[in-house]
Amino acid sequence: MTDANAPATPEDAPTRSLNFIQEIVEGDNRSGKWDSKVHTRFPPEPNGYLHIGHAKSICLNFGIAEKYGGMCNLRFDDTNPVKEEQEYIDAIIDDVRWLGFDWNDQPLYASSYFEKMYGWAVQLIKDGKAYVCDLPLDKVRELRGSLKTPGQNSPFRDRSIDESLDLFDKMRGGDFPDGSKTLRAKINMSHPNMNLRDPVMYRILHASHPKTGGDWCVYPMYDWAHGLEDSIEGITHSICTLEFEDHRPLYDWFLNALDLHHPQQIEFARLELTHTLMSKRKLLELVQEKIVSGWDDPRMPTLRGMRRRGYPSQAIRVFCDKVGVAKMHSTVDFALLEHCVRNVLNKTAPRFMGVLNPLKVVIENYPEGDGEELDAINNPEDPESGSRKVPFSREIYVERDDYMEDPPRKFFRLGIGREVRLRYAYFVTCTEVIKDENGEVIELRCTYDPATRGGDSPDGRKVKGTIHWVSANHALPAEVRLYEHLFAKENPSDTQEGEDYRVNLGENSLTALPNAMIEPALKDADPGFQLQFERKGYFCVDPDSTPDKLVFNQTVSLKDAWAKMKKKDGAR
Ligand code: ATP
Ligand code: MG
Numbered sequence: 001m002t003d004a005n006a007p008a009t010p011e012d013a014p015t016r017s018l019n020f021i022q023e024i025v026e027g028d029n030r031s032g033k034w035d036s037k038v039h040t041r042f043p044p045e046p047n048g049y050l051h052i053g054h055a056k057s058i059c060l061n062f063g064i065a066e067k068y069g070g071m072c073n074l075r076f077d078d079t080n081p082v083k084e085e086q087e088y089i090d091a092i093i094d095d096v097r098w099l100g101f102d103w104n105d106q107p108l109y110a111s112s113y114f115e116k117m118y119g120w121a122v123q124l125i126k127d128g129k130a131y132v133c134d135l136p137l138d139k140v141r142e143l144r145g146s147l148k149t150p151g152q153n154s155p156f157r158d159r160s161i162d163e164s165l166d167l168f169d170k171m172r173g174g175d176f177p178d179g180s181k182t183l184r185a186k187i188n189m190s191h192p193n194m195n196l197r198d199p200v201m202y203r204i205l206h207a208s209h210p211k212t213g214g215d216w217c218v219y220p221m222y223d224w225a226h227g228l229e230d231s232i233e234g235i236t237h238s239i240c241t242l243e244f245e246d247h248r249p250l251y252d253w254f255l256n257a258l259d260l261h262h263p264q265q266i267e268f269a270r271l272e273l274t275h276t277l278m279s280k281r282k283l284l285e286l287v288q289e290k291i292v293s294g295w296d297d298p299r300m301p302t303l304r305g306m307r308r309r310g311y312p313s314q315a316i317r318v319f320c321d322k323v324g325v326a327k328m329h330s331t332v333d334f335a336l337l338e339h340c341v342r343n344v345l346n347k348t349a350p351r352f353m354g355v356l357n358p359l360k361v362v363i364e365n366y367p368e369g370d371g372e373e374l375d376a377i378n379n380p381e382d383p384e385s386g387s388r389k390v391p392f393s394r395e396i397y398v399e400r401d402d403y404m405e406d407p408p409r410k411f412f413r414l415g416i417g418r419e420v421r422l423r424y425a426y427f428v429t430c431t432e433v434i435k436d437e438n439g440e441v442i443e444l445r446c447t448y449d450p451a452t453r454g455g456d457s458p459d460g461r462k463v464k465g466t467i468h469w470v471s472a473n474h475a476l477p478a479e480v481r482l483y484e485h486l487f488a489k490e491n492p493s494d495t496q497e498g499e500d501y502r503v504n505l506g507e508n509s510l511t512a513l514p515n516a517m518i519e520p521a522l523k524d525a526d527p528g529f530q531l532q533f534e535r536k537g538y539f540c541v542d543p544d545s546t547p548d549k550l551v552f553n554q555t556v557s558l559k560d561a562w563a564k565m566k567k568k569d570g571a572r
Helices: 020-031 052-067 086-098 110-126 137-142 161-173 222-232 242-258 280-288 303-309 313-323 334-348 450-455 561-571
Strands: 039-042 071-076 130-133 182-185 200-204 218-220 237-241 264-268 358-363 371-377 387-393 395-399 419-422 427-435 441-449 469-471 476-483 510-518 530-533 537-541 550-556
Touching (some): 020 237, 052 071, 052 237, 052 303, 052 313, 071 086, 071 110, 110 161, 110 182, 110 218, 110 242, 130 161, 137 182, 137 200, 200 222, 222 242, 242 264, 303 313, 303 550, 334 537, 358 510, 510 550
Parallel strands (some): 237 264
Antiparallel strands (some): 200 218, 358 395, 371 387, 395 469, 419 427, 476 510
């Protein structure tokens, strides 16, 4: 099956010139800024599962390290024990590996630097650059001022160094309740950049941490910790999303005050996708409110969800590469991601026949009790994939919508008196339709032409339609799940006053077809197995499968909306 580490296929290989980050790195390598060393990191907070936006950051950071013979750390930014869990840590490690990236060492943890950071905080207090503040957090926020008005000094700003040292020690010792004190940097309460208005460095949280357990009851704030983490690890290029541009002066302030190694921070625009939300908070709500079945629901934009849906990791990497990196925000069409998925699966996924909405067909002139095996090609795109045998008999199933009562002229499938090709089998002509007492079509009667075995006519007779089928006696029952976007609206955050993103949830994002019939060759397919059901799209076997009934997720349909759009654009 798909090899996560396989290189992108030639036509998927990037043809673009360097992106702006690669240009910076190459410039640094030429000037010898970092002795030609390249050291990046991917720093997730373990407070949720990774999503496709994170994949972009992973591909970028690990990709740069790979391209320039450097290193990329996987580092958990585990500074907020209230929201972080071991479950997320394990899943993130697994997802990064699944994407095809590896790092030499064990993953790193910001929490393993807590002692060092604490020491630096003490140093800043001693240097008169930090102080313990007794204001509650909401008061701190209130006195910060706004973009238009300067902030006000805390009444505790000028307390003595010794008093702050003593209080900070007691904060660590557990003498004070949550939220009663903070340690703040002493910078400038009227600084035009709000991030530099005496930001909080530590807060009191009597909470157990997944790694450090009950060792700490003061935890560093992200802005204090993040630059230090990069510095400790000797990161050269600290690549982050645009919203951190305004935080850079603060990281620099801390590193200057402590005279530490300065990584170069480079900001890029985060990935946004149509019909997709990437806020971890909202994704967690979808899980908690059971709007989806879990973080790995195939409709989720998480790597877990996409993996369960059948997206090959290689396709996600190609996608991230195609999207590129920019300084400007833009939203990428989901159809591009599906295009990349299709391109990979087209080459790697074997073809099978599966009837999603079965309608029984009896071939009246086919001898009762007889049967035979016909040759079917596994993957026309992969000559090495060979062929398999497909059983055929007098009773088969075809797709319900491959028959029409009053077919229009251009309907090249079944209708009374119409002849079609059964894929790999015979030409059949529909002779009769059988209905139940409600007028519902329950069966078709056909005749077949024995001379057309294999699907070719010896007399050169042409049929326009070819349909798929399965032999009724041999087919296996299956459930097939079809998906549409979780959010019907292109921009799920686009709502009226008083509404939230939930109003944009699509009504038909999951359709389960419990009565599908599939080729017996799929009997032993394992969860994760990727395939194409001819004419129906790419699918994969879901972990919900049982020995008696396989469950399939539709990964993508066969219609390439992206290629179509491109063609239209080109034609203009
Ligand atoms: P939050 O901080 O709100 O919990 P987050 O998505 O920023 O959410 P992190 O765990 O901090 O979560 O993200 C880890 C890394 O992934 C960060 O470096 C971040 O910049 C990057 N990242 C997150 N979302 C995207 C996105 N949509 N596109 C590109 N990079 C992203
Ligand atoms: Mg973040």
